[in-house]
Amino acid sequence: MIRVLVVDDSAVVRRLVSSALSEAGDILVAGVARDGIEAVEQVAALEPDVVVLDIEMPRMDGLGAVVEIRKDHPRLPIIMFSTLTERGATATLEALSRGASDYVTKPSNSVGGVADGIAAVREQLVPRVRALAGRRRLASGVPLVRPAPVAAPPPRPRVAAAPPEVLLIGSSTGGPDALARLLPALPKDLHVPVLVVQHMPPVFTTMLAQRLDRECALTVREAADGDPVRAGEILIAPGDHHLRVVRSATGVVARLDQGPQENFCRPAVDVLLRSAVDAYGGRALVTILTGMGQDGLEGCRLLAAAGARVLVQDEASSVVWGMPGAVAGAGLAHGTLPLDDLARHIMTGLRVPAAQAAIRP
Missing domain, CATH: 3.40.50.180 (Methylesterase CheB, C-terminal domain)
Known part of the structure; x- marks a missing residue:
């Protein structure tokens, strides 16, 4: 099982993300946290495989939490959970520059009910959690089932007449x-x-x-x-x-x-x-x-x-x-x-x- 820590100051969002992840048979929500300080503490206590981290939170925001987590956990995958706004985009890019691994966007208010919100989060988040957890385990020496390389031979190129133009x-x-x-x-x-x-x-x-x-x-x-x-x-x-x-x-x-x-x-x-x-x-x-x-x-x-x-x-x-x-x-x-x-x-x-x-x- 891939163990995930979910961090968000909104109880509704924590439940939505936890539900979306729990529906995947190979992902376990190992814990939740309400702000960056709790996130740092929970990472140390739970040793999750992946952290899903909100950006705007009280006490310590997501940017500060990324920096603190990276001090002791340089390889731990961190996925930022961002709003689809200019402010959210700017903060997300800053988080990525500070060491976050990836991001997903929160469902907009136009998304239907809870079921639609869970589906929207699951579509974005589950593949990223799996990919990043697999990358970390590979770096740690844990054997993974890797897809076989494509067996097709390389094409026989025509000779280019000039250096590249683009x-x-x-x-x-x-x-x-x-x-x-x-x-x-x-x-x-x-x-x-x-x-x-x-x-x-x-x-x-x-x-x-x-x-x-x-x-x-x-x-x-x-x-x-x-x-x-x-x-x-x-x-x-x-x-x-x-x-x-x-x-x-x-x-x-x-x-x-x-x-x-x-x-x-x-x-x-x-x-x-x-x-x-x-x-x-x-x-x-x-x-x-x-x-x-x-x-x-x-x-x-x-x-x-x-x-x-x-x-x-x-x-x-x-x-x-x-x-x-x-x-x-x-x-x-x-x-x-x-x-x-x-x-x-x-x-x-x-x-x-x-x-x-x-x-x-």
């Missing part, structure tokens, strides 16, 4: 912190555009773009429909919208739509990568960062077949090695690298034709 990045769980470490390492004179899909809801992507813009030498902004895709700029897919690129007579432009979710996501990495095949062919460099699931796998397969180069974050530095692991397991990665080494190898990959570049894991 950098494409996909990320999910753990992605905001990974992006905050990777993107500021890119130089101001970067000669290609950067397009990013991070699995996040509306408002959160806006705040993420603003936060990264303050930290990066490059301009970072949330993409708008019709934006020109220009060298030296980073465009982030807005929450609840797919981001595509389309080549026209005047250059490449960004297109947004609210088509069906793919891999349970909107924005989805695969949507961007598929469009890049048409817009750039093999003249692209793809980087898949930490995240649950396998969004980006099929897009990487298409781009690699066209001659593009693919780098993935390694398992040791990933919060969850789902997305990068799926690409690596399919034999599509030209390099499997620690997060702090990716920027250097990205710059190397942007200077030479994709089919000529090779980096060993």
